[in-house]
Amino acid sequence: MNENTLTSEEGYNFAYLDEQTKRMIRRSLLKAVAIPGYQVPFSSREMPLPYGWGTGGIQVTASIIGRDDLLKVIDQGADDTTNAVSIRKFFARTAGVETTEETTSATLIQTRHRIPEKPLNENQILVYQVPIPEPLRWIEPRETESRKMHALREYGVMHVKLYEDITHYGEIATSYDYPVQVNGHYIMAPSPIPKFDNPKMHMNPALQLFGAGREQRIYAIPPFTEVISLDFEDYPFRIQQWKDSCALCGSKDSFLDEVVINDKGERLFICSDTHFCQERQKQGYRGDVPIPEGFGIKPGEKQ
Amino acid sequence: MSLSAIQPLMQVEALEKWYGQQLGCRNVNFELYPGEVLGIVGESGSGKSTLLNCLSAQMEPSAGSIRFDVREQGLRDLFSLSEAQRRVLMRSEWGFVHQNPRNGLRMRVSAGANVGERLMGLGARNYADIRQQSLTWLEKVEIDAARVDDLPIHFSGGMQQRVQIARNLVSQPRLVFMDEPTGGLDVSVQARLLDLLRSLVTDLGLSVIIVTHDLAVTRLLAHRLMVMRGGEVIEQGLTDQVLDDPQHPYTQLLVSSVLQP
Amino acid sequence: MISQPEASNCMIHVEHLHKHFKLHNQGGTRLQVLEDISLQVNKGNCLVLDGPSGKGKSTLLRCLYGNYLAQGGQVKVNLSRQDGITEWLDLAKASPREILYARRHHIGYVSQFLRVIPRVPVIDIVSEPLRSLGVEREEARQRAATLLERLNLPERLWQLSPSTFSGGEQQRINIAHCFIVGYPILLLDEPTASLDTKNRAVVMELIEEAMEQGTAIVGIFHDSEVRNQVATDYFRFGNNTHDRT
Numbered sequence: 001m002n003e004n005t006l007t008s009e010e011g012y013n014f015a016y017l018d019e020q021t022k023r024m025i026r027r028s029l030l031k032a033v034a035i036p037g038y039q040v041p042f043s044s045r046e047m048p049l050p051y052g053w054g055t056g057g058i059q060v061t062a063s064i065i066g067r068d069d070l071l072k073v074i075d076q077g078a079d080d081t082t083n084a085v086s087i088r089k090f091f092a093r094t095a096g097v098e099t100t101e102e103t104t105s106a107t108l109i110q111t112r113h114r115i116p117e118k119p120l121n122e123n124q125i126l127v128y129q130v131p132i133p134e135p136l137r138w139i140e141p142r143e144t145e146s147r148k149m150h151a152l153r154e155y156g157v158m159h160v161k162l163y164e165d166i167t168h169y170g171e172i173a174t175s176y177d178y179p180v181q182v183n184g185h186y187i188m189a190p191s192p193i194p195k196f197d198n199p200k201m202h203m204n205p206a207l208q209l210f211g212a213g214r215e216q217r218i219y220a221i222p223p224f225t226e227v228i229s230l231d232f233e234d235y236p237f238r239i240q241q242w243k244d245s246c247a248l249c250g251s252k253d254s255f256l257d258e259v260v261i262n263d264k265g266e267r268l269f270i271c272s273d274t275h276f277c278q279e280r281q282k283q284g285y286r287g288d289v290p291i292p293e294g295f296g297i298k299p300g301e302k303q
Numbered sequence: 304m305s306l307s308a309i310q311p312l313m314q315v316e317a318l319e320k321w322y323g324q325q326l327g328c329r330n331v332n333f334e335l336y337p338g339e340v341l342g343i344v345g346e347s348g349s350g351k352s353t354l355l356n357c358l359s360a361q362m363e364p365s366a367g368s369i370r371f372d373v374r375e376q377g378l379r380d381l382f383s384l385s386e387a388q389r390r391v392l393m394r395s396e397w398g399f400v401h402q403n404p405r406n407g408l409r410m411r412v413s414a415g416a417n418v419g420e421r422l423m424g425l426g427a428r429n430y431a432d433i434r435q436q437s438l439t440w441l442e443k444v445e446i447d448a449a450r451v452d453d454l455p456i457h458f459s460g461g462m463q464q465r466v467q468i469a470r471n472l473v474s475q476p477r478l479v480f481m482d483e484p485t486g487g488l489d490v491s492v493q494a495r496l497l498d499l500l501r502s503l504v505t506d507l508g509l510s511v512i513i514v515t516h517d518l519a520v521t522r523l524l525a526h527r528l529m530v531m532r533g534g535e536v537i538e539q540g541l542t543d544q545v546l547d548d549p550q551h552p553y554t555q556l557l558v559s560s561v562l563q564p
Numbered sequence: 565m566i567s568q569p570e571a572s573n574c575m576i577h578v579e580h581l582h583k584h585f586k587l588h589n590q591g592g593t594r595l596q597v598l599e600d601i602s603l604q605v606n607k608g609n610c611l612v613l614d615g616p617s618g619k620g621k622s623t624l625l626r627c628l629y630g631n632y633l634a635q636g637g638q639v640k641v642n643l644s645r646q647d648g649i650t651e652w653l654d655l656a657k658a659s660p661r662e663i664l665y666a667r668r669h670h671i672g673y674v675s676q677f678l679r680v681i682p683r684v685p686v687i688d689i690v691s692e693p694l695r696s697l698g699v700e701r702e703e704a705r706q707r708a709a710t711l712l713e714r715l716n717l718p719e720r721l722w723q724l725s726p727s728t729f730s731g732g733e734q735q736r737i738n739i740a741h742c743f744i745v746g747y748p749i750l751l752l753d754e755p756t757a758s759l760d761t762k763n764r765a766v767v768m769e770l771i772e773e774a775m776e777q778g779t780a781i782v783g784i785f786h787d788s789e790v791r792n793q794v795a796t797d798y799f800r801f802g803n804n805t806h807d808r809t
Contacts, residue, residue, distance in 0.1 A: 139409065154394075158421075160420050163430065167434075334661075406773050495683065544633060544660075556588075
């Protein structure tokens with residue numbers, strides 16, 4: 001059986017994109033990996049979903065996915081949101097690959113706005129969906145100028161942003177898409193992951209790839225690369241912390257979502273990474289907060 | 304003469320700039336020493352802005368050379384440096400005060416951040432230090448410390464200009480280019496700004512190349528004067544000599560045309 | 565006619581100075597103001613320029629300051645260094661930088677007019693020549709204050725800008741500005757014109773003290789009393805002769 005006959009849909013190439021397009025994207029990916037954090041332009045294709053829905057991430061995944069890959073797709077940490085489900089089904093249809101919700105066994109993970117809680121290993125690839133790849137865009141609208149600034153490391157402005165935060169809020173207020181410096185040179189927008197996840201990018205054994213479809217840029221963090229979040233000496237980088245723990249599994253060190261659970265406005269804090277939470281519950285961990293009536297899911301149930 | 308021991312800061316020889324067949328400027332020759340203010344004066348179309356753009360490396364000349372005494376390197380031809388090196392020069396050893404402060408400031412970022420940006424660009428990483436230096440410089444340009452966190456869009460033109468000056472001086476440049484820095488300001492505001500520039504030049508030992516159409520500004524600020532017309536340098540010398548004893552017909556015309564209130 | 569400057573003692577040496585004005589915008593009229601002027605001034609001497617008005621006295625002074633351009637001849641000033649070695653600078657051929665240097669260190673000039681810089685107070689105008697020699701602000705202001713007191717300029721005026729002052733007050737500021745450094749060469753253009761008897765006397769004292777210090781002075785004095793008091797030589801315009809008193 002060759003790849004072409006493995007697809008479920010007739011008339012579509014394996015993983016939707018034609019082979020020449022995949023080659024083009026792979027060339028960009030190679031360049032990106034060779035220059036950590038540098039935004040490589042690529043020729044973004046028309047995908048069967050609009051811009052802003054992950055076309056960049058999908059194109060990257062489509063270019064590197066193989067028959068034997070095990071694909072996981074998450075959206076804000078959850079495997080079961082509409083987007084995650086749609087994208088997973090898309091690849092199941094066009095590539096016939098097997099999919100999973102398990103972080104550890106997946107070989108390829110496409111994500112929107114979160115990094116899984118479970119540490120990744122060197123056999124895995126993490127593909128991020130990126131809306132705005134250019135960290136300087138807020139201050140410098142001209143592409144010609146921002147490219148020069150990157151090349152010459154003229155990054156004074158990035159600290160200006162942090163300075164302004166401290167001036168107006170008393171602390172660095174940026175809480176997601178927090179700028180980082182990769183491999184001691186390029187400053188990169190890590191996509192709107194919470195700053196909580198920034199430390200996970202540093203020296204990660206997995207390969208991290210970033211795709212922005214509308215902006216037509218690809219960038220990468222090779223395994224075991226230095227990724228430092230920007231800060232000031234006297235206002236060092238700090239991740240979010242919660243007083244609460246997960247109501248379902250009791251975790252104190254995962255990223256928690258605040259969920260409004262009924263019309264009375266009662267709320268619970270629950271792990272954003274659904275699979276992580278379920279694994280803990282399977283192992284018997286529970287939260288120490290009473291779950292009010294009307295909340296659809298009981299501990300132990302699939303979320 | 305004990306003078307000859309000092310190296311010129313900038314050396315310009317046979318500088319020429321053409322826009323296709325159209326002359327920008329030519330036959331420009333001068334040396335600028337530390338602590339000197341050179342005024343370039345002329346009416347519209349005289350070539351003074353073209354000259355300033357060439358001198359500040361924003362435009363490459365068609366012929367001739369501009370040499371600058373780069374820290375720890377000596378006199379270097381500006382256009383033999385890489386663009387990267389020129390840009391570093393522009394952020395550390397040079398300043399540029401634009402006629403319109405909007406071109407020289409980030410309007411939507413606080414005054415303190417505007418002043419501190421160059422420091423952050425040069426690697427400063429302590430918030431308290433940066434803020435303190437911003438406050439110090441804002442004080443030097445006579446802006447109330449209480450306004451350090453305000454945005455320049457809320458400032459008057461004169462204040463915006465002063466923030467621009469502070470922003471340039473914070474990196475302690477040796478040479479500052481100024482393009483009609485008092486243009487468009489009320490007369491009383493101009494007077495205050497000129498006075499400030501004068502004292503900064505004396506206190507900091509700055510060299511300045513200032514382009515203006517206003518002779519009164521040159522009388523006040525410039526040690527030396529270069530008069531331009533139609534792209535040519537008509538006359539140059541000591542400011543008071545050129546203004547009090549002009550030799551060239553055009554210079555005489557210019558001087559006699561100035562209204563004395 | 566002296567053709568070789570005497571070593572060290574001679575501070576100003578002018579040879580065959582020619583100066584004209586060409587008024588291009590007034591039909592190209594040419595005014596020959598100075599013709600073949602030669603003179604010398606030694607240390608401690610005061611050369612008074614004498615002659616009817618309009619003959620070029622002020623013009624000559626301005627040539628000695630580099631403010632007017634000479635068309636011919638030499639205008640040499642002695643910039644003696646600390647070690648006493650004579651160095652001559654020909655102002656007619658000097659670069660702007662050299663003239664600025666000479667003015668900052670060696671030559672003071674009192675003109676008839678005070679060009680007022682907006683907003684700068686008297687105390688700073690007078691201390692500025694010291695500041696440009698590197699003297700600290702406080703010390704410079706102290707010395708300015710002493711001199712202003714001597715010239716009877718009341719302290720309440722020191723923090724004001726002189727733009728609204730009387731002619732006599734402005735002139736005293738001019739004089740203070742010129743005498744504060746102790747330049748070895750002074751050029752004085754009618755320094756006592758608007759002054760009353762008391763202040764005229766102060767200025768005469770200042771001039772005499774300077775001469776005792778070895779300062780070479782070239783001056784234009786309308787007032788015969790002052791002239792007789794301070795002059796050691798005369799240069800008479802009209803026949804361009806240089807007499808000793």
